[in-house]
Amino acid sequence: SQELEQSPQSLIVQEGKNLTINCTSSKTLYGLYWYKQKYGEGLIFLMMLQKGGEEKSHEKITAKLDEKKQQSSLHITASQPSHAGIYLCGADVGSGYALNFGKGTSLLVTP
């Protein structure tokens, strides 16, 4: 089955610092979904990437799918406490829907 590896597993950064979360697959990704989950709550959709080299931004969060479509990165610029939570990547392996998710990256932003 498709397996997604996220790194790092957890991250503590000081407010205002930049950070990057990676999602790597051993197989080609036909669609890559980024979600954010606040502790004890459901997942909130952030972005979807489909084309190799595609890059999308929303406020201070930028996500990119590499040319080979096997890795995606999520970059947060000038982090804020509101960015804290668990970030999960989900992969479409050709079925047209998010099939598997990585185990998530837990982000804590300190004042």
Added chain:
Amino acid sequence: DAGVIQSPRHEVTEMGQEVTLRCKPISGHNSLFWYRQTMMRGLELLIYFNNNVPIDDSGMPEDRFSAKMPNASFSTLKIQPSEPRDSAVYFCASSSGGSTEAFFGQGTRLTVV
């Protein structure tokens, strides 16, 4: 729209009892997913419905688990009999199909003692 609605939010039950989790997807969405989230295994897809028909149930762990979608606005996930290892947060999500974003409910935290 109120989003995807799941009930109950929390469920504590004794081992061996039947548990039924409920989900109301967003109106107009034709795809529905049930996921299970644990610390050890992360978020796992259990079953996927499209137009009320189960398309992919390869993630359903055992025969103790069953899911139904009798109509476009309601789905259930049943565990019978429940076991302590079933303790997890169960999420329902819906989408308008294709490669589009899925909207998640708030989840049901199940504890089997």
